[in-house]
Amino acid sequence: SAVISQKPSRDICQRGTSLTIQCQVDSQVTMMFWYRQQPGQSLTLIATANQGSEATYESGFVIDKFPISRPNLTFSTLTVSNMSPEDSSIYLCSVPRSGGSTDTQYFGPGTRLTVL
Amino acid sequence: QKEVEQDPGPLSVPEGAIVSLNCTYSNSAFQYFMWYRQYSRKGPELLMYTYSSGNKEDGRFTAQVDKSSKYISLFIRDSQPSDSATYLCAMSGGSGSARQLTFGSGTQLTVLP
Numbered sequence: 633s634a635v636i637s638q639k640p641s642r643d644i645c646q647r648g649t650s651l652t653i654q655c656q657v658d659s660q661v662t663m664m665f666w667y668r669q670q671p672g673q674s675l676t677l678i679a680t681a682n683q684g685s686e687a688t689y690e691s692g693f694v695i696d697k698f699p700i701s702r703p704n705l706t707f708s709t710l711t712v713s714n715m716s717p718e719d720s721s722i723y724l725c726s727v728p729r730s731g732g733s734t735d736t737q738y739f740g741p742g743t744r745l746t747v748l
Numbered sequence: 749q750k751e752v753e754q755d756p757g758p759l760s761v762p763e764g765a766i767v768s769l770n771c772t773y774s775n776s777a778f779q780y781f782m783w784y785r786q787y788s789r790k791g792p793e794l795l796m797y798t799y800s801s802g803n804k805e806d807g808r809f810t811a812q813v814d815k816s817s818k819y820i821s822l823f824i825r826d827s828q829p830s831d832s833a834t835y836l837c838a839m840s841g842g843s844g845s846a847r848q849l850t851f852g853s854g855t856q857l858t859v860l861p
Contacts, residue, residue: 674852
């Protein structure tokens with residue numbers, strides 16, 4: 633299975649600021665995914681990040697709020713912009729289980745964000 | 749109606765008990781079925797993965813898929829305190845991108861020593 637790391641593991645931020653979360657994978661992958669897990673809730677897909685193209689955002693998520701970079705096949709960042717307390721969540725990146733077939737995914741450890 | 753329904757629990761059982769975790773779904777196009785285990789303050793860990801209907805066993809864990817009933821289950825035999833976690837079912841292969849996973853809300857399990 634892929635080894636995925638995320639930085640930071642947790643952070644406490646002030647309202648109105650931005651935080652960039654990094655995701656590093658130990659192997660090259662075409663697609664990376666970003667999820668949000670709000671307190672007591674399940675996972676919601678924010679966007680799919682493909683190397684060399686714009687990220688694809690799910691309904692309810694916009695690029696201005698969650699800009700994503702994908703500079704190479706092992707790395708991606710998600711920025712949470714102009715934060716409010718409602719953005720307090722765990723943010724997770726994931727990669728497909730194998731190659732381009734994404735029948736399932738492996739997840740990173742998550743970034744626990746608290747916005748005051 | 750949510751695409752995937754999962755009993756949120758919490759579920760508390762004594763050590764050694766057999767645990768049954770279940771999800772129902774409405775999208776008949778789902779073909780891939782997964783169970784993830786998430787310990788507190790950790791990311792989800794892929795536990796079991798099955799394709800289409802049938803059973804799959806891995807040690808103390810058995811995953812069952814009944815596509816005709818749109819029902820999946822995870823059984824844990826001889827449960828241990830280390831099994832205490834939130835269990836998430838997930839599915840893919842529905843309309844739109846097959847790469848999307850649709851998750852249940854998770855069942856919180858506590859195994860008491």
